Amino acid sequence: MLLGLLPGVEIVGTAADGDQAAELARELKPDVVLMDLRMPRCDGIEATRRIRTRDREVQVVALTTYADDRSVLDALQAGARGYLTKDAGSEEIRRALSQVTRGAAVIDPAVQHHLVDALTAGAPRPASPAPDGLTPREVDVLTLIADGLSNTEIAQRLFVAEATVKSHINRILGKIGARDRAQAVGYAYRHGLTSG
Template sequence: MIKVAIVDDQKLIRNGLVMMVNLQSDMQVVWTADHGKEALLKVASSQPDIILMDIRMPEMNGVEATALIKKDYPETKVLVLTTFNEDDYIFETLKAGASGYLLKDVPPEELLDGIRKAIKGGTVIEPNVASKMVKNLSRIDENTQNEIRMKLTPREFEIAKMISEGLSNKEISELLFLSEGTVKNHLTNVLEKLKLRDRTQLAILMLKNQM
């Protein structure tokens, strides 16, 4: 059973998400919170598997809450629910360790699939938001592109590209006919070579440089 927490200052959205999640046979909402500060208090007493996190909230926003939660509870996944006008916040939240982001008007089945994907270690990237973010980022540095390609082997680059597309280790292993352990070893090498903390930072780097 996937334990889900929901953090959003809009009661209507919270209640709708609770109903949708609790209808699933493999998920259960363990708690909800109005803002990041309340989420920090609740996660300390009841740690969920994944948190659906709003960005703009009173008391403490989603960026601050994500950073603090991931620092103390690194195994807890955070999936951001956002709107188009929050690109800077999204980028900062992903850097803080969120597993991805989706729009609040995403179809229910996509949100539920996103939760399951994040739990399995995938990066959940909403295509429309990703495209908009990339357009708003600074100009692509060709030197950075070349540096990434030079540091990675062809196989490592292939896996890094797949991670930026949101695939989990299991999905990559099936596509490349490799064991999950081999994929994990390649990922570890990629992160070390590029001096990155996790797969989400890798996905951001690849997207930012349009790799």
């Protein structure tokens, strides 16, 4: 539904699993496949590998709730040109689709550190769970709040709309039981969620 509302995006097919995704990509030859990684029968990693082996012109962007080192690395090694988490906003998705069709790679800022960690460690490590059920993107936003950035600055840093930042902040405050930004900053420092 979201994709159908994006300007310049035409949905040519949808698949229920990785086998179907690979088959539809062969038949329909889309510019970009937006791929979930966790699917029945054939997962998104294997489907990405099949699609990219058969046709290097079809670009794949992984869109998933999984932002651990192994998932990021496996998706990219399978041939994905982009990796977004499912809390990405519509503008982020539209921008990613546009960029990969122009040959660029797109990695969600929320998962970039996983990629760096995996590559510098020589082997993927399991991600440490964020406190109170915070998503990787919410942790990023909270860290930037603790660094003293405004909503506008956070939006620019994460390449999202300011309204998206406000939504993240509202969810963060609810999850951590904070009344305002000052309490959120205190929470971030207590839980080691600061960049400094």
